[in-house]
Amino acid sequence: MNRPITPSLRRLASAIAVLAVLVLGAAWPLAADEGKRLSSSELRDLKKGLEKALSGRDAEEIEKQIKALSSTGDPRAVEAVIADALLGDDPVAVRVAGAALGEAPGEKAGKALTDAYKDSKKAWQKLRLLGPISKRKSEVAAKAVREGLRDKYFAVRERCFALVGELRIEDLQESCERGAKDDHPRVAAAASASLVALGGEAPAKAPGAAAAGGNGHLPGPLPTAGVVFLIDANDSMHVEVDWPEAKSAKGEKIKAGKGPKYGLVIPDIVAAVAGLDDESQVDLATFQVTAKWFARKKPAKGGAKSAAAVEDWLRGHVRNDTSRETLRTVQAAIDKEWVDTIVLVTDGLPKGIRDEDAETVLRRLYLPALDAGVVIHTVALLGGEDLSGLSGPAKVKAREEKAQIVAFCEDLAAQAGGTCQIVDVPARGEGGGAATAPAGGDGGGDGGKPPSGGGEAGSGGTSKPAAKRFKIELRGGTKADASEVKRAKKALAAAIDDRDWDKVEEILTAMGTCNDPKVADLTIDEGLFHPSPRVSDLALDALESNPEPRLHEAIVKRCKKEKNPERVFLLVSALAPAIGEEGAELISRFLTHDSRLVRSKAARLLGSRPQPDIEALADAIRAAIAKESSLRVKFELNRALVSATGEAVKGFETGRAATELLPTRILSDRVVFVVDVHDSMKTEIRDPRAGAADEGEKKPASGDGAKPPPGKRPRRGSDDEKKGEPKKKGSKLITRGELVERSIFEAIKAMPAESEIDVIAIQSRKSLAGTAGDGKLIGAGEKGANRAADYLQQVSRRGGSERAIVSSVRAALANPDVDTIYLFLDGLATRADVTDPAEVISRIRELNRTRDAKIHVVGLIRSAAYDAMGDADRAQVDDDERAFKEFARELANVNGGEIVIIRGSIAE
Numbered sequence: 001m002n003r004p005i006t007p008s009l010r011r012l013a014s015a016i017a018v019l020a021v022l023v024l025g026a027a028w029p030l031a032a033d034e035g036k037r038l039s040s041s042e043l044r045d046l047k048k049g050l051e052k053a054l055s056g057r058d059a060e061e062i063e064k065q066i067k068a069l070s071s072t073g074d075p076r077a078v079e080a081v082i083a084d085a086l087l088g089d090d091p092v093a094v095r096v097a098g099a100a101l102g103e104a105p106g107e108k109a110g111k112a113l114t115d116a117y118k119d120s121k122k123a124w125q126k127l128r129l130l131g132p133i134s135k136r137k138s139e140v141a142a143k144a145v146r147e148g149l150r151d152k153y154f155a156v157r158e159r160c161f162a163l164v165g166e167l168r169i170e171d172l173q174e175s176c177e178r179g180a181k182d183d184h185p186r187v188a189a190a191a192s193a194s195l196v197a198l199g200g201e202a203p204a205k206a207p208g209a210a211a212a213g214g215n216g217h218l219p220g221p222l223p224t225a226g227v228v229f230l231i232d233a234n235d236s237m238h239v240e241v242d243w244p245e246a247k248s249a250k251g252e253k254i255k256a257g258k259g260p261k262y263g264l265v266i267p268d269i270v271a272a273v274a275g276l277d278d279e280s281q282v283d284l285a286t287f288q289v290t291a292k293w294f295a296r297k298k299p300a301k302g303g304a305k306s307a308a309a310v311e312d313w314l315r316g317h318v319r320n321d322t323s324r325e326t327l328r329t330v331q332a333a334i335d336k337e338w339v340d341t342i343v344l345v346t347d348g349l350p351k352g353i354r355d356e357d358a359e360t361v362l363r364r365l366y367l368p369a370l371d372a373g374v375v376i377h378t379v380a381l382l383g384g385e386d387l388s389g390l391s392g393p394a395k396v397k398a399r400e401e402k403a404q405i406v407a408f409c410e411d412l413a414a415q416a417g418g419t420c421q422i423v424d425v426p427a428r429g430e431g432g433g434a435a436t437a438p439a440g441g442d443g444g445g446d447g448g449k450p451p452s453g454g455g456e457a458g459s460g461g462t463s464k465p466a467a468k469r470f471k472i473e474l475r476g477g478t479k480a481d482a483s484e485v486k487r488a489k490k491a492l493a494a495a496i497d498d499r500d501w502d503k504v505e506e507i508l509t510a511m512g513t514c515n516d517p518k519v520a521d522l523t524i525d526e527g528l529f530h531p532s533p534r535v536s537d538l539a540l541d542a543l544e545s546n547p548e549p550r551l552h553e554a555i556v557k558r559c560k561k562e563k564n565p566e567r568v569f570l571l572v573s574a575l576a577p578a579i580g581e582e583g584a585e586l587i588s589r590f591l592t593h594d595s596r597l598v599r600s601k602a603a604r605l606l607g608s609r610p611q612p613d614i615e616a617l618a619d620a621i622r623a624a625i626a627k628e629s630s631l632r633v634k635f636e637l638n639r640a641l642v643s644a645t646g647e648a649v650k651g652f653e654t655g656r657a658a659t660e661l662l663p664t665r666i667l668s669d670r671v672v673f674v675v676d677v678h679d680s681m682k683t684e685i686r687d688p689r690a691g692a693a694d695e696g697e698k699k700p701a702s703g704d705g706a707k708p709p710p711g712k713r714p715r716r717g718s719d720d721e722k723k724g725e726p727k728k729k730g731s732k733l734i735t736r737g738e739l740v741e742r743s744i745f746e747a748i749k750a751m752p753a754e755s756e757i758d759v760i761a762i763q764s765r766k767s768l769a770g771t772a773g774d775g776k777l778i779g780a781g782e783k784g785a786n787r788a789a790d791y792l793q794q795v796s797r798r799g800g801s802e803r804a805i806v807s808s809v810r811a812a813l814a815n816p817d818v819d820t821i822y823l824f825l826d827g828l829a830t831r832a833d834v835t836d837p838a839e840v841i842s843r844i845r846e847l848n849r850t851r852d853a854k855i856h857v858v859g860l861i862r863s864a865a866y867d868a869m870g871d872a873d874r875a876q877v878d879d880d881e882r883a884f885k886e887f888a889r890e891l892a893n894v895n896g897g898e899i900v901i902i903r904g905s906i907a908e
Helices: 007-032 040-056 059-070 075-086 091-102 107-119 123-134 138-148 154-166 170-179 185-197 261-275 304-317 326-334 359-372 392-415 461-470 482-497 501-513 517-528 533-544 549-561 565-573 580-592 596-607 611-627 631-645 690-694 736-750 765-769 781-798 805-812 837-848 871-894
Strands: 226-232 240-243 257-260 281-287 341-346 375-383 420-425 670-676 684-686 733-735 756-762 820-825 854-861 899-903
Touching (some): 040 059, 059 091, 075 091, 091 123, 091 359, 107 123, 123 138, 123 359, 154 185, 170 185, 226 261, 240 261, 257 261, 261 341, 261 375, 261 420, 281 304, 281 326, 326 341, 326 359, 326 871, 359 375, 392 420, 482 501, 482 517, 549 565, 549 580, 565 580, 565 596, 580 596, 580 611, 611 631, 670 736, 733 736, 736 854, 756 781, 756 805, 805 820, 820 871, 854 871
Parallel strands (some): 226 281, 341 375, 375 420, 670 756, 820 854, 854 899
Antiparallel strands (some): 240 257, 684 733
């Protein structure tokens, strides 16, 4: 029986309905977006907290602030994390932001991510954003993935094709089938893998994939269009280990024997290069103080022909060194535009890297590799040394070092998207081991000497094609026919005239490997001493690849006849491959040469040799240190003494520069500071020392009677500050120029008074005269610091729109005593004699080729106004900074220097 609805029941139902609407209406925003809407003050406070954490580089605080912002789900907070952390320069912030943004609550947070991805014009920005996007709901990520599959940059396409399989986006299977035929091997490999994950069938072979082969020590296959193999050349890589039987790249059988540890990966590298197609590009390098590169101006092509050349190159160029310049060499490889893959082979930690500062690796390698789309694979060769006699603390230390090496290789590979291979190398006599002998040689290595090549011992490897053309017999000591030498000379001259550099290299390689005195003289006179730096460098490479003692004796004889110190410097450089105690003794003869340039080169060569070779020279090195007048040469001799005896001579160190800008302690007493005084140097940045001033603390005095450092001195015409007094409390800004002036003032003041310096402004030719006004050097110490400060303040007031970097460095090198240059820049060359960055680097390298001065670069980027800029302006600034950092890094690398980048007032 149905009861009629009374008015009271009707009113009650209406009230319930209204209440339900109100409750659901209030709850609806939370259902639509679980994120918290921040007030303007809350958002401002959180953003300030993140900014403070980033400026202080406090990892824990950075993580705390990023999570606080992203956990709100407020799109404005998400956008702040993206702009300041994920797309910033701090690797810790990038890593934490990627994880936090992937878990940020709410649909609006996901939309902020995808909108940022859609708006990004740079491939590196898209790559960073794809990380957190891929961790969200598949429908959020799928939209970005679909767009990325058509991106023009291979690394974005590769990442998006990989995400198709990871996120199981079924409707993109057909796109993966097309992607498996992509021109770039890495893209094709990623698409093929996702195709299989979706139930499809992968192609038989991904284009450009290198075969694994060898001993199985390298990750394989390697899908790559451009790969660089980097090989550790440290002394420990030359420890003698057992090699099992193997085959060379030419298929010749090599008997089991013994040889250096690094040789275990030669068959793997050769097999990998042979497996690449002829469209791929390849290069190799040793990472040491002076890195040696396989390719000169352009990379080699993959395939069997290059594999044979690689085999011969590895035999002649992996020489003992005492320093692992891992970071510098990897950076140089990342900077090559054609590189997409790096394989790093090592058995130890990079120079200066330990557990407590492992973030240095991330800061200098992880972000550049990620932004360039470069994958880094690592191979760790552990052991090989006889540690059976170790016990107690020594054994514990060896175990800890092994764990550190493994952690470094695993972390670097994981951060750079690669794989890590750990190879346990048995010590000699332990037997077993999966190692295969390096191709080329009979396995009879001697004292760490690289194995001799395939076929007959001592034959010339890749030099044979050129040898046949000129009919020069390459075996040591055999005479060359006079007509053959004449033809070789004529052919070399013709190749140089035609600027056929491949032909020039081919001819010089053949000549440099021949040990006939007439051919050696021809290589030196027509190649090494050629006015073209390119020809000279090719000749030096050819001579450096020949370890034959008779050739080195002939070079020493030529040195005695030469009066030009720059020519002697080149000849001594060609003695680098001289092996054993006899080779070291030949080099030691130049420790007392009249030229500082020659003494410096000889000292460095000795310092890079193994202890057995130079142990008997310890007394001669000590005597050279006692007589040496050049501070830089003393330091290089001291390093050689450490290599020979493990002990150093002390007592000639300079004072450490009290400055926030210089990359290293000044290890020289003949220094020129080359300073940019372009108008942009008047840009204001935060003063690194503003904290103490804000608290009312007085800055350290400059010394009794000394002028205050630049940046704390009033400009002319100032009536509100007295000379010598610090700026008023609360001052937080300083111009780039003032910061540089202060740094140079304090550095010169800390140097001994007997040191000599100059300061040159990068401005106009009038200012190139420098501090002394006539190109001469002046004394350092307090007096020199004051004189340099006056000069800098005078030229800085004029400013200027020209930045003539090449002319300024040329002026700095005009004095033959100068051996160190500190170059302070805040931009690329403008309206000057040379403006193209590559050409600037080339010109300076040419100027410094036989001067051997260390050129350190201090770059100042970013301003206090950056945060207030619009997106378009910030993007332009980011692009300019990236180009400048690449330029600065390469300029320092090719001139043996260090680099410091000051972003705002924070050193990177």
